[in-house]
Amino acid sequence: MDITAFRLFLKRLFRRKLVLFGAIVLLAVVLMAIAAPLIAPYSPTGMRVTQRLRPPSMTNWFGTDEFGRDVLSRIIYGGRASLGIGMAVVCASMLAGTTLGLLAGYFRALDNIIMRIVDAMMSLPDILLAIFLVAVLGASAGNVVLALAIVYTPRVTRVVRGSTLVVRELPFVEAARVLGVSTWRILTVHILLNVASPILVQATFIFAYAVLAEAGLSFLGAGVPPEIPTWGTMIASGQQYADRAFWVVLFPGLAIVLAALSLQLVGDGLRDMLDPKLRKAL
Amino acid sequence: MFAAIARRLAGMLAVMFIVATMVFFLTRLAPGDPASLMLGDQATAADIAELRKTYGLDQPVVVQYLLWLKEIASGNLGQSIFLQRPVLQAIGERAEPTFFLALFSILIASLIGIPCGIVSAVWRGQKADQAVSGLAMLAASIPSFWLGLLFIQFFAVRLGWFPVAGYGDPGAGLAQRLYHLILPATVLGIVNSALITRFTRASMLDVLSEDYVRTARAKGLPENRIVLRHALGNALVPIITVVGLTAALLVGGAIITETVFGLPGIGNLVVSAVLRRDYPVIQGALIVIAGIYVVINFTIDVIYTLVDPRVKT
Numbered sequence: 044m045d046i047t048a049f050r051l052f053l054k055r056l057f058r059r060k061l062v063l064f065g066a067i068v069l070l071a072v073v074l075m076a077i078a079a080p081l082i083a084p085y086s087p088t089g090m091r092v093t094q095r096l097r098p099p100s101m102t103n104w105f106g107t108d109e110f111g112r113d114v115l116s117r118i119i120y121g122g123r124a125s126l127g128i129g130m131a132v133v134c135a136s137m138l139a140g141t142t143l144g145l146l147a148g149y150f151r152a153l154d155n156i157i158m159r160i161v162d163a164m165m166s167l168p169d170i171l172l173a174i175f176l177v178a179v180l181g182a183s184a185g186n187v188v189l190a191l192a193i194v195y196t197p198r199v200t201r202v203v204r205g206s207t208l209v210v211r212e213l214p215f216v217e218a219a220r221v222l223g224v225s226t227w228r229i230l231t232v233h234i235l236l237n238v239a240s241p242i243l244v245q246a247t248f249i250f251a252y253a254v255l256a257e258a259g260l261s262f263l264g265a266g267v268p269p270e271i272p273t274w275g276t277m278i279a280s281g282q283q284y285a286d287r288a289f290w291v292v293l294f295p296g297l298a299i300v301l302a303a304l305s306l307q308l309v310g311d312g313l314r315d316m317l318d319p320k321l322r323k324a325l
Numbered sequence: 326m327f328a329a330i331a332r333r334l335a336g337m338l339a340v341m342f343i344v345a346t347m348v349f350f351l352t353r354l355a356p357g358d359p360a361s362l363m364l365g366d367q368a369t370a371a372d373i374a375e376l377r378k379t380y381g382l383d384q385p386v387v388v389q390y391l392l393w394l395k396e397i398a399s400g401n402l403g404q405s406i407f408l409q410r411p412v413l414q415a416i417g418e419r420a421e422p423t424f425f426l427a428l429f430s431i432l433i434a435s436l437i438g439i440p441c442g443i444v445s446a447v448w449r450g451q452k453a454d455q456a457v458s459g460l461a462m463l464a465a466s467i468p469s470f471w472l473g474l475l476f477i478q479f480f481a482v483r484l485g486w487f488p489v490a491g492y493g494d495p496g497a498g499l500a501q502r503l504y505h506l507i508l509p510a511t512v513l514g515i516v517n518s519a520l521i522t523r524f525t526r527a528s529m530l531d532v533l534s535e536d537y538v539r540t541a542r543a544k545g546l547p548e549n550r551i552v553l554r555h556a557l558g559n560a561l562v563p564i565i566t567v568v569g570l571t572a573a574l575l576v577g578g579a580i581i582t583e584t585v586f587g588l589p590g591i592g593n594l595v596v597s598a599v600l601r602r603d604y605p606v607i608q609g610a611l612i613v614i615a616g617i618y619v620v621i622n623f624t625i626d627v628i629y630t631l632v633d634p635r636v637k638t
Contacts (some may be wrong), residue, residue, distance in 0.1 A: 061459055159336075163343035166615040166622070168578030171595065175348075175607060178599040179355045255468055259581050262470045263596055278471055285474055286482055296471035303466035311462065 056312050065308025072302050076122035085113035087120035087272050096288040106290035108281060114290060117272045118298050124273040125254055126302065128188055132253035133246050135192035140199020141242055145230050147200065148207025158204070161197040169194050169252070170259055177265045184267050191256055195249045202245050206238035213237075240317035247310030251303040258299050274299045329630050337623045342394075344615040348608050349393050353386065355604070402609035407601050412609035416591060422492050423590035426506055426513065426583070427575040433514025434521050435568055441518070442525020442564075446533060447552055457522065465519035473512045473585035480508060490587035509586040513579060517571055524567040528560040535559075566625050573621040577614035 057063040075082065084104075091111035099106045105114035147157040164172065176190035210216060211234060219229050254274075260266030261275030262282075269276050274295040281291030360376040361368060377383045381392055396403065402412040438461075445457040481489040487508045493501045532538065533556050541551045580592035587593075591610060598606035 059455075061455065159339050160343055160347075162336075163340045163347060163615070166340055166344060166618040167611060168574045168576075168580075168614070170580055171577040171592075171611065171614060174580065174595065174599055175611060176351070178602070178607065179351050181356060251466065255466070258468050259470060262468075263581060263584060263599075265596075265599055275468075278468075278474070282474055285478055289478060292471070292474050292478075296468060296475070299468050299471065300463070300466050304463055307462045307466060308459075311458070 052316075055316050059312060059315070061308050062312030062315075065305040065312065068301055069305035069309055072122060072298075072305065073126065075119055076126050079119045079123055083113075083116040083119045085116040087117045088112065096284060096291070098288070099290055105294045106288065108277075108288075108291045109284055114277075114294055117277055118274065118295055121272040121274045121277055121295065122298065122302070124184065124267060124271055125257060125275070125299070128184060128191075128257045128267070128273070129250045129253040131188040132191040132195060132257075133250045135188065136195040136199055136249055137242060137246055139192065140196045140245075141203050141235070143196065144200040144203025144205075145207055145234060145238075148204040149211055149226075149230055149234065154204070157200065161200050164194075164197045165201075170256060173256055173260055174263060174265045177260060182265055182268060184271065187257060187260060187266050190260075191253050194256070195252065198249065199242070199245055202241050203238055206241050207234055210234050210237045240313075244310055244314045244317060247306050247313060251306035251310070254299060254302050254306070274302075326630060330627055333623055333626050333630075337619050340619055341612075341616060344619075345394060345397055345612060346390075348611050349390055352604050352608055355602070397612060402612060403605040405598075405606045406603045407598075408603070408606070412605050413613075415594060415606060416610060416613055419589055419591045419594045421590075422502070422506065422588045423576055423579065423583070423592065425503060426510055426579055426588065426590060427572050429503075429506055429510035430513035430517060430575055430579070431568060431572040433510055434517040434571065437514065437518035438521025439525050439564065441522045443529055443552065443557065445522065445526040446529035449530065454526075457526075461519040461522040464515055464522075467516055468581075469512055469516045470581045470585045472516065473509065473582055476508050476512055477585070490585075492588050505586075505588070509579075509582050509588060513575065513582050517575070520571060521564070521568060525560070525564050528563045529556060532556045532560040562629075569621050569625050570618070573618040576617050577610070 057066065079087075089112060091107070094103075094107050094111035095109060097103055097107040097111075103113050103115065105118065108114055108117070143157050143161075147154045167175075173190050173194045176193055177186055180186040180190060216229060216233055219233050224233070257266060257273065258275030258278065261269075261273055262279045264279065267273050267276055269280055277295035278292050281288070281295070285292045360373045360380065360382055364372055364376060374383075381389055384392070400413070402416075404410070405412050405415050408415050441457045441461065445454045448454050477489055481487045488505050492505050529552075533552075538551060538556055541555045542548075546555075577591065577595070579590065580596055582588075583590045583592035584596055591614070595607060595610045597603075598610070
């Protein structure tokens, strides 16, 4: 993509102010997580027993938690784990879901088997399936990623299969087939490139869901071990102090809302732009 | 028509079979021997061997699997390790709060979502649409447990309007019990309203571009009559589907909200089972919850087949 095309892409994507807002917030949250050691005012694990549960002030903008740790610094560092887990879930579920979706959409024989398994998995609520998988696999950051990737793979599979079913009937795919292009190449080049937009849109939404689900699992005590600061573990450990120190619960939650909202806004913008049916109407 | 229904029934059974298979084999992946887990650290090798025999754990996995399928098919979900009672009974005892919570939540979500979706579709692309879409996305971005904690702090602790947690004292009347569900149902209703808003908007947009809506406009019918009678009437079918399926997912998906508000429901049962590794309860609850979803889905499909002549496949 050359620079002009990229500029046009951005211009169209940000035509709606809310999408621009989402993109700016998302960028800020991601940069904050990456640059955590540079911008966090304190260490995320530094305990100061004399400073327990201090309200927000000039020295601790978001107050301190039950061990006197700076809440803002923990949120900044917590973003690394929360967003990192979300990103890993997106990559894994995209890879698995796209593969399964392409196979189901292209090979009729596989369609029935794959889609029945997808139906079975989607008959269970996301969080229930996730907590079951974490219970079976054991609670660790890696297993939370694995469990959530398994939970979200069926969604991707459905979307990719649907698009593949449409694209495989288009004349250019038939032409490629007649010309003797190998099935592998048809799948990975001709079809994959044409179903890339719905995959991209799904990726942003699954990122948002994964951030929310990770927080939920950590809150239930079936997620990331409590000693790792994530936005979810911060709320979980802070909840018993919520009546005396609302800030230990309020700010990590706001971080989750901002991250999930910005991702969904960007996803919505991408969908509006990439879905030709909607674009025609706009 | 009967062929279509029979096909759906077969599909439903296939899905349940896959769920059961998945649940069985995934549970076997769990580290540790279930028998020694059940008996705890103090157990002797002889005790463990005895228990393995009682539960059929000494049999090959395939035999265990077939036995488990047979038991499920006959409606026996096994015995809870910690609760000392059949899993189905334990689930039954916890069903009431979960059922009412799902019901009230979906009512609140529909009361918010359907009008918002209509407004959004009618004023498409305008300020109202953008505001509603933005709010819907905000609602979908809020972790339910966090909103629950904030609501408890504000409405229960500060203002004292609602109970902080629980489902009433033992022996509390139905009204008292349902009073405990107002806050949790509001939280779940708000969070789930986003999906219904989006769905209503999409469904209304589809219908509003139909020929009969144009005809109604050409006839000079008042706009609110066109929207509420002609368009909404037809848009409601897919909306009711999404409402039904969301309600079904809420039965098992309210785990987090039940935990925050200390409601003794099915979700709470699952969480304590997970934390105690009470595998029969986890397995049984998953089967029941998937079963409820699949049955609701099947019912909606059958109603479609019966009322809509266009649905053939």
